Amino acid sequence: MSEAPPAAPVRSVALLGGGVMGEAILAAVLRAGVPAGGVAVCERRAERADELRDRYGVRTTDDLADAVRGAEVVVVALKPGDVRAALTEVTDHLAPGAVVLSVAAGLTTAFYERLLPEGTPVLRVMPNTPALVGAGASAVAPGRSATPEHVATGTALLAATGLVVAAAEKDMDAVTAISGSGPAYVFALVDALAEAGVVLGLTRDRALELATATFRGAVALLDETGEHPVVLRERVTSPGGTTAAGLRQFDAHAVRAAVVAAAEAARDRSRALSAELEG
Ligand SMILES: NC(=O)C1=CN([C@@H]2O[C@H](COP(=O)(O)OP(=O)(O)OC[C@H]3O[C@@H](n4cnc5c(N)ncnc54)[C@H](O)[C@@H]3O)[C@@H](O)[C@H]2O)C=CC1
Numbered sequence: 001m002s003e004a005p006p007a008a009p010v011r012s013v014a015l016l017g018g019g020v021m022g023e024a025i026l027a028a029v030l031r032a033g034v035p036a037g038g039v040a041v042c043e044r045r046a047e048r049a050d051e052l053r054d055r056y057g058v059r060t061t062d063d064l065a066d067a068v069r070g071a072e073v074v075v076v077a078l079k080p081g082d083v084r085a086a087l088t089e090v091t092d093h094l095a096p097g098a099v100v101l102s103v104a105a106g107l108t109t110a111f112y113e114r115l116l117p118e119g120t121p122v123l124r125v126m127p128n129t130p131a132l133v134g135a136g137a138s139a140v141a142p143g144r145s146a147t148p149e150h151v152a153t154g155t156a157l158l159a160a161t162g163l164v165v166a167a168a169e170k171d172m173d174a175v176t177a178i179s180g181s182g183p184a185y186v187f188a189l190v191d192a193l194a195e196a197g198v199v200l201g202l203t204r205d206r207a208l209e210l211a212t213a214t215f216r217g218a219v220a221l222l223d224e225t226g227e228h229p230v231v232l233r234e235r236v237t238s239p240g241g242t243t244a245a246g247l248r249q250f251d252a253h254a255v256r257a258a259v260v261a262a263a264e265a266a267r268d269r270s271r272a273l274s275a276e277l278e279g
């Protein structure tokens with residue numbers, strides 16, 4: 001996102017929800033240079049709050065309004081169904097000019113804008129769990145009052161999670177279906193390939209080791225050569241060879257169609273979440 005204007009440094013962040021995605025964003029925010037003393041995490045599971053406090057040196061609370069007080073950026077990392085009640089609790093306590101960055105699947109910026117003070121800049125972000133190891137893929141879409149500077153601020157805060165791209169909000173359900181849910185499809189495929197190895201007589205450990213290394217290696221080859229996946233697939237597939245025999249079964253079992261159907265279903269579920277929770 002080199003076209004984005006430089007982001008002003010952020011000194012204070014409130015993180016609402018310290019679960020899987022909340023922790024990934026917390027780690028990134030600290031790596032982006034926000035001082036630990038400027039971060040408040042609101043997490044209602046006390047044990048989890050203690051864990052985050054001990055691991056990152058941030059302040060924790062179970063009071064949403066207390067967390068957002070004075071924060072320049074408020075990150076909403078709650079389950080979509082918990083967001084409405086949380087926004088109702090915090091709306092009167094937001095600092096003037098606070099930017100609200102939501103990672104909740106399905107929820108639109110318009111929904112946030114209806115519940116928050118007029119003019120609140122809202123960023124809708126869709127990250128994914130590889131963010132936990134700095135290998136994530138996130139898209140950032142601005143709401144009505146978010147400027148390119150707000151997008152730059154959000155992008156800078158997320159930089160340590162991995163790839164961060166700008167998106168239009170109309171594309172966020174598709175992004176959710178592809179990169180948001182995508183890691184789960186990949187884990188399911190790794191598991192299936194490993195299970196296939198077991199069917200063919202390999203030990204479970206050896207099969208998983210080989211399947212995992214194969215995914216890692218294939219993605220590294222894509223990255224490092226810059227070749228299209230079709231070209232790389234053809235290089236594996238000798239005429240009359242083993243791969244051609246295997247890939248025929250992909251066609252016979254409509255694997256490509258299944259992947260497209262999975263993405264459509266995830267996109268539709270993202271839209272349905274919006275309809276169910278925002279109405
Ligand atoms: N897990 C994933 O792969 C991705 C998740 N997301 C989105 O991120 C959001 C969070 O998902 P996860 O981190 O997976 O869920 P999670 O269940 O791990 O985290 C949610 C956390 O919020 C806490 N919480 C709930 N209500 C609260 C309240 N009123 N006050 C304080 N804490 C409260 C829960 O105790 C929990 O720790 C969801 O909206 C999801 O759609 C987005 C992209 C990927």
Ligand SMILES: O=C(O)[C@@H]1CCC=N1
Nearest residue numbers: 105128176180181182
């Ligand atoms: O399954 C979900 O709803 C969330 C959003 C994208 C990944 N996990």
